[in-house]
Amino acid sequence: MQGESSHAFGLAHHFDSFDQQREASYLGMWVFLVTEIMFFGGLFTAYVVYRSGQGAAFAIGSHELDIVLGSINTAVLIGSSLTMALAVWAAQTGRRKAIVAFILATILLGGLFLGIKVVEYSAKFEHHLVPGPNFHWQGPEAPGVEMFFNLYFLMTGLHAAHMVIGIGILLVVAILAWRGSFSPENHNLVEGIGLYWHFVDIVWIFLFPLLYLLGRNIQV
Amino acid sequence: MSEYITPIRTYLAVFLALMALTTITVAVAFLELGPFNDIAAMGIAITKACLVVLYFMHVRHSSRLTKMVVVAGFLWLFILIAFIMSDYLTRGMISLQGPIG
Known part of the structure; x- marks a missing residue:
């Protein structure tokens, strides 16, 4: 595109070429994701600090979580990352309907994840495991167990909030894709929401072992 | 490219x-x-x-600049956790003597 007097459709006037525009878009998204790493990082650090002092209470806490639902949700989220990656592939190769189909599949799997999360949360309410006045646990480890559930709800809650926002943006991107807004040269929005979605997947990849798996080998 | x-x-x-x-x-x-x-x-x-x-x-096929941003992001998280734990895990290991202890 360099040297031409008029700009191609979809190329912003302050960029010389689609390559430059794409590079700026991906880099900008990654800079945002780095701030997200530190956002979740504070909670991960809090988890590491409290678990280092109260390992026994955290083992009790992880035994209270539903490992079957947690494992299914991990598979569902990895599946949604695959469909998201395929949506980007469809955009790169100019397949308009395939972009929409793969994004809708991603939304569906994301919704399934949140639905399973609702089932897990409501069970915690019924078992009086939500921190606060109704939290109920017998035994000397009660304060540590309550701290485990504080971190459980904060970390999975922040993660779920990211998924709700992601699904909202995916809906908008699906409509834009249906209208034919993306081309093999310009599909930065699809790649951008893809990077966000995969990042949310990575957060869960760490949340799942930390909350559901560590301490499973210990008898409580 | x-x-x-x-x-x-x-x-x-x-x-x-x-x-x-x-x-x-x-x-x-x-x-x-x-x-x-x-x-x-x-x-x-x-x-x-x-x-x-x-x-x-797609970071494997991204530009060096993007790769550097990604590595820096995770490196800073590592610094956050490592420095905080170097405090928490070593408390009580040294018994201080004298005016501060």
Whole structure:
């Protein structure tokens, strides 16, 4: 595109070429994701600090979580990352309907994840495991167990909030894709929401072992 | 330099690897390995995260500048956790004598 007097459709006037525009878009998204790493990082650090002092209470806490639902949700989220990656592939190769189909599949799997999360949360309410006045646990480890559930709800809650926002943006991107807004040269929005979605997947990849798996080998 | 297009079979291979690693990490969690339970769980999680970053997020074929931003992001998280734990894990290891103790 360099040297031409008029700009191609979809190329912003302050960029010389689609390559430059794409590079700026991906880099900008990654800079945002780095701030997200530190956002979740504070909670991960809090988890590491409290678990280092109260390992026994955290083992009790992880035994209270539903490992079957947690494992299914991990598979569902990895599946949604695959469909998201395929949506980007469809955009790169100019397949308009395939972009929409793969994004809708991603939304569906994301919704399934949140639905399973609702089932897990409501069970915690019924078992009086939500921190606060109704939290109920017998035994000397009660304060540590309550701290485990504080971190459980904060970390999975922040993660779920990211998924709700992601699904909202995916809906908008699906409509834009249906209208034919993306081309093999310009599909930065699809790649951008893809990077966000995969990042949310990575957060869960760490949340799942930390909350559901560590301490499973210990008898409580 | 146009964009690198990852072939579908790469995506499928990464997906299958992620599912296999998930199965392994659940199975390993029930074994009695002492401190290696934590190491195995985190090792598998980091491996899975690397697969997602490199292939699903295309960092393997990204520019050096993007790679540097990604590495810096995770490095700073490591610094945050490592420096805080160097405090918490060493409390009480040194008994201070004299005016401060």
